[in-house]
Amino acid sequence: KEEIKPEESKTSSLKSAIANATSVKNAPVKATFRHKMLTIFALLYLTEQAFLPYSHFITKGYNNWTNGLYGYSWDMMVHSWHTQHVKITFIDKSTDEVHYLKPTAWASAKRWSSHADMIVQYAQCIKGKLKEHNYDDVEIRFDIWRSMNGRFNQRQIDPRIDLLSADAKWSTFEDTPWLQPLLTNLSDWRTRMQKIENKLSSKDQNVLVTFVADFPGLFLENYIPPDLNTTIEVLEGQIIVELISLKKNITLNVGENTSVPNGDYHNVYTVSSTPSCYMYVYLNQSDADIVQLWDRFYNLTDRLLNETIVRNRPLHSDKEEADLVRVSYENV
Incomplete structure (x- = not known):
């Protein structure tokens, strides 16, 4: 009889164990009720999250200038x-x-x-x-x-x-x-508005601009603080500016402007059949005065400093100054 060696016995046992483990691993696992419920919940959740951004045709009450539920719009x-x-x-x-x-x-x-x-x-x-x-x-x-x-x-x-x-x-x-x-029909104004603002700011850094559009038949009540010099200029449509304290009405068309008193209220009525567009140009007079005073102070101190330097400068002839320069270089 052929004798089986211990090494061969161990090898065959190891192969048998590996084969059994592989068969157990590849054996089909039956889905339990818990597995099915978790799968259904995951599918429903993913479907809901994918649908909500497009649900604005149902949830119309939540639509505003943009469609869709807040927080769920992509x-x-x-x-x-x-x-x-x-x-x-x-x-x-x-x-x-x-x-x-x-x-x-x-x-x-x-x-x-x-x-x-x-x-x-x-x-x-x-x-x-x-x-x-x-x-x-x-x-x-x-x-x-x-x-x-x-x-x-x-x-x-x-x-x-x-x-x-x-x-x-x-x-x-x-x-x-x-x-x-x-007012999406005015969207192309954004580039022009930026150019207008840059142009005005380049002339005076204290200028602020606010662009306003309003619907026909409505009016804007606005208050101007005391330190602002303000003008209104029409970009589109027609408006009537009511200066309440002066009891005066001013009609403005495209390209026309008027100043409004500060420290007081005024009303801007849109009287054109289409929406009006106009801009407020504010000049902060307080800031402008501060900048002007600072410039005067800087120029004055600079002038006094220059005069002091000239006054205290030692007087030498051209030859003496040349000798002093030569001596200073020789001592280096």
């Missing part, structure tokens, strides 16, 4: 927003008195001003707070001016709408009628 980080100002007005119906509220009176952040649903909620919040101050029957109106991606500053909502009335209804699945549309 292009949400592409847009840049600038809020020019927010004005909140409430009218006491019992006396017809008009009052103004600080926009952050009962909301520390301004995010609410960007979304129609939050605007309605904040209006209801203000209504409840005003009741605590014995204003039981009021109208609340918002006037929100914003700019998107370097466009004109324009209204985001209709300032004539009472946000507590039935006209200010909001629904997730319906368009919001009191939102003002983005």
Whole structure:
């Protein structure tokens, strides 16, 4: 009989163990109920995340100047927003008195001003707070001016709408009628606006420019601080500037401008059949005066320094100065 050596026995046992392990590893595993549920949940979650950016045809109430739910639109980080100002007005119906509220009176952040649903909620919040101050029957109106991606500053909502009335209804699945549309037909103005601003800034670094667009039939109420010299110039359409304190109205067409008094309010009415476009050119007189005083001070000190140097300079003849220079070089 052939004798089996110990080494061959160990080798055959090892091969057998490896074969058994491989067969166990490759054996089909039956999916359990837990596996199925996790798979279904993962598929549903991925489907939801892929669908939400395109759901704006369903969730119309959340659409604004951009479509889609906030936080779920794939292009949400592409847009840049600038809020020019927010004005909140409430009218006491019992006396017809008009009052103004600080926009952050009962909301520390301004995010609410960007979304129609939050605007309605904040209006209801203000209504409840005003009741605590014995204003039981009021109208609340918002006037929100914003700019998107370097466009004109324009209204985001209709300032004539009472946000507590039935006209200010909001629904997730319906368009919001009191939102003002983005004036996309003026988008090509962005390059021209930049050129205008650069041209004015090159002439005077203290000049600030604000570009405004407004809808026909509406008006802008604006206040000019005392230290600003301000002019209004029309870029498109026709406007009427009402100087309240002077009781004077000025009609402006394209290319025309007028100065408005500082430290006072004025109104700008859009009277053309198309949206008006105009710009405010501000000159900060305080900054200009400071720069002028600094220039005078610098020139004066520079002149005094030069006079002092000349006055204290030792007097030598040309030959003596030449000898001094020669001696200084010899001593080096």
